[in-house]
Amino acid sequence: MRRGHHRGEVDLFVRPGRHAPFRAMAVGWLAPVAAALLVVGGVVAWGIVSAREQGAAPPPRSAAVPSKLLLLELRSKDAVMIAVVGSSGTSPPAALAIPPNVVMTIPGQGDGTVKDVTLLNGSEATVAISNLVGAWIPHYAVTDPNHLAAIVDRAGGIQLFGSVASGAEVSAGLLEPGPARALTWRETLIGLFEAGPSWAPSDFLGSDDAAAGARLLTAAKGAAMEALPTATVTPGYLRPDYEAVAALMQERFGMAGQPPVRVLVLNGTGAPGVGESVAERLIPQGYRVVVSENASSFDHRETLVVAASEESREMAEQVRRLLGVGTLSVSAVPSGLGEVTILVGEDYTNG
DSSP, X not given: OOOXXXXXXXXXXXXXXXXXXXXXXXXXXXXXXXXXXXXXXXXXXXXXXXXXXXXXXXXXXXOSSOOEEEEEEEEOXXXXXXXXXEEOSSSOOEEEEEOTTBEEEETTTEXXXXXXXXXXXXXXXXXXXXXXXXSOOOEEEEEOHHHHHXXXXXXXXXXXXXXXXXXHHHXXXXXXXXXXXXXXXXXXXXXXXXXXXXXXXXXXXXXXXXXXXXXXXXXXXXXXXEEOOEEXXXXXEEEEOHHHHHHHHHHHHOOOOSOOEEEEEEESSOOTTXXXXXXXXXXXXXXXXXXXXXBSOSOOOSOEEEESSGGGHHHHHHHHHHHTOOEEEXXXXXXXXXXXXXXXXXXXXXX
């Protein structure tokens, strides 16, 4: 039976993902339940609207203020550490070091951890961490211990664990294997932002915009270091406290206060990059991808946007408008995992 093509009743099934245990830890549900069935039962065709029949769209939901954030990656041979730096421009800059053992949804990849994100390229990692923190990060920059050591020396050394450290000492600490390395990374950032050195485009191994990255990091002098709000879900893994994350992003980074609208994205074509592309369109407007998986089949011609309830219809309409394609429906039986489900069809074009 082909699913997802009928306008009366539609069952949206999802293939069990390779990261189902991570979803169980992330949302606190049993993995078989969350992975086997996301949206059940007759989707009631309520106000079905195609993109070409669109009338007046609702006002865009947005992140409220422009984002001036940067994803900073420190890469060595055996580890990658990351931090979000900057602000909306309406508040003093802040920094947020992201632990590698945080469980999260990676748009286009499924469920995993921040450590899995560090295996992606810069643009993919930026989308994933934007989804985690609930705020769009427009830029990324990648450096390594040697380049960071040169920055430290330009500043005349930095405070590290209560004493002044040279670039060589900082580099050695960041190359030392073990759990202390993440703490050294955090303390290094604190010392750098206290010292306030000028950054240059040549300080990066790679960036989407090295000049913008250098400006943002130079402007981060005095940035307060924050911790990502989390809870332990199982030994060795942390789950984001998304309500606390939203409050932190508002208070310290000047971003929108309310938690993003939860969206489930099912790839109904099998084309690579679909989940990431959808997330890139939605995250800046106040949405978070909470499930990113393959649909039960890859033969879906039309994109379907399903509101979990009548209360979610306006959100679903905004999603459809942002995608530029799709038929809008309302589910008779909400999944409980999110406010909007997107079954991406062949009519959607990445980019």
